Amino acid sequence: MNAHAARTRLLVAALAGEPYVRDDRGYELLVRSAREADLLGRLAWRYASTGRIDEVPDAARAHLVGATNRGRAQHAAVRRETQAIADALRSVHTPVVLLKGAAYLLAGLPPAHGRLFSDIDILVAKERLGDVEAALMLAGFATTHLHPYDQRYYRRWMHELPPMLHLKRQTLLDVHHTIVPETSGVALDARELFRAAVPIAGTPFLVLSPLDMVLHSATHLMHNEEFGHGLRDLVDVDALLRHFGADPRFWPRLAARAGDLDLGRPLYYALRTASRVLGTPVPEETQRAIGRYAPPLPVRALMDRVLERALAPASASAATRWARRALYLRGHWLKMPVPLLAWHLAFKALRRDVEPA
């Protein structure tokens, strides 16, 4: 087996609660792989929930304990922060949808277990973006990426504002108005997402409907240029599918919803990769239904190979780093039309920023 495939397999087995490491060096590789993939918290949760944490030798267990401590603190911080966001946006009177980690946590969904956070993502209607940004600024959030080019890049072409940073608490907030870049050519009407969104009991927030949440998570995985969190994102997709898939109405509607939102291709790749890498059960009818979104065979074979390499921990092999560079280019390719992409990359390459003090 290739080095990258072996590393992924080691981590995936342990994340599934069936670790096959026995000696200290095996645990060393496992801890390192999980940390690189931002899955150390998830691994710790799995060991704890399967009652196997005591099998782990002290030195490795220390890191699982550390990740558990950090995860607990981050979960508390996300709950506090979302409360502060709710307070800040109360006067704006507009639906606020939590996305990704914060959504999983507040809605009590399985990907939240052991998940580590770097930011909070919310989705609001595009026409209320100005009011939302102003209200958040009053509450202490400030925009980042102050270079005029970056500001224009986000505001004109992307699906989100430049990331906002709370000046006192240093929390990062991404304010989205849709789930794919405006320049990507995907014909997705964000109003559809709001129409299907469901409230989280006991909070003023909404989350995407189960179908849309899976599609967003698949799109996030497949449209992202940075693949460092690729396996973590795939673990999210897997956990959501296993959870929502228990409802008999879920699977038959998934492919059609992907078609309606023009997200068939990312769903195809995400399901294929999740079932190949994590053994996610996908019913045969769904596999047949999404077959029409498949790329031509040579592209499919190439993508299988690239994705398999890119999902391995970064230090696994040079192949992993090359595969991630290829996906970085693909991510940009999907994000914007070629002339714009050329302009963007040329600008990024040539500009000289003053180093922050």
Next chain:
Amino acid sequence: MIVADLSPSELRHRLRHEGLRLCLGPVAAEIRSPFPVVEAGIALHYARHRIVADDAFADFHVSVEPPFGIRRYVGPQALFRFDGSTTFHPLPAAQAFPLLEWGLNWCVSAQCDHFLVLHAAVLERAGQALLLPAPPGSGKSTLCAALVARGWRLLSDELAILDLDAPRVHPMPRPISLKNASIDVIRTFWPNAAIGALVPETLKGTVAHVRPPAESVARAGDAASVCFVVLPEFVHGASTAMQPVGRGEAFMRLVDSSFNYAVHGRAGFDALGALVAHARCRTFRYGGALDEATRAFDALATS
């Protein structure tokens, strides 16, 4: 086996290929670097450090290496990598050894949330550990080197690695980092100190490292109970003065100097509370008279 047991060519081979797996106290690091300055720094400062057994666990995998592309050849740079990814901006290649030191500090301060980690110098005498938590510029490292010169055991000049269930600190005896004027001050005060190469023009000015004493390194596994918390303040020309300080103030200063207090929530609060309840807390002002300063600490330890 310790680093000094390796021949120069074995050390070079490990640093360039399979990695040098060093025991640093409560953690072990696998280090790689092709830079001769890193090799020389390790040969000098880590000579007495234990190499972990081949089948034992290493916590961190770090390297200091040239970046890809043109900066390999033009204005050569050094890049710190942790788990295959970069965390800091590259620095000039001449700063490769200080970069390794800063990188290792970062590994502990950012990746060891099973401990409560503070920015503090830690020393010990007669089984009683002393914490010197302090912001940069308070003369913490100078004071630390001076106390080591007078026979205190070095646990760390930079990181207090504390347990959460008892006021106990784990040693991580590594080179003491001196900067600018304090390098000559320590050369004069401690003529036998093994001081490594001067590295000019870093972000912190000129830096040089002092090799940790062999006895401190040999006792890297011996945790100690925290008995003193002293908050140092360097005021140029001021006379030496050690004064009792309230537990509340000491507590707040410890919180300010912590890297991961917030991670531990209630457990962190309780741990620092127990620590200031157990330890004698003092403020300490000094103006550069190191002899007098070290006597004040000796008096505290024997009082």
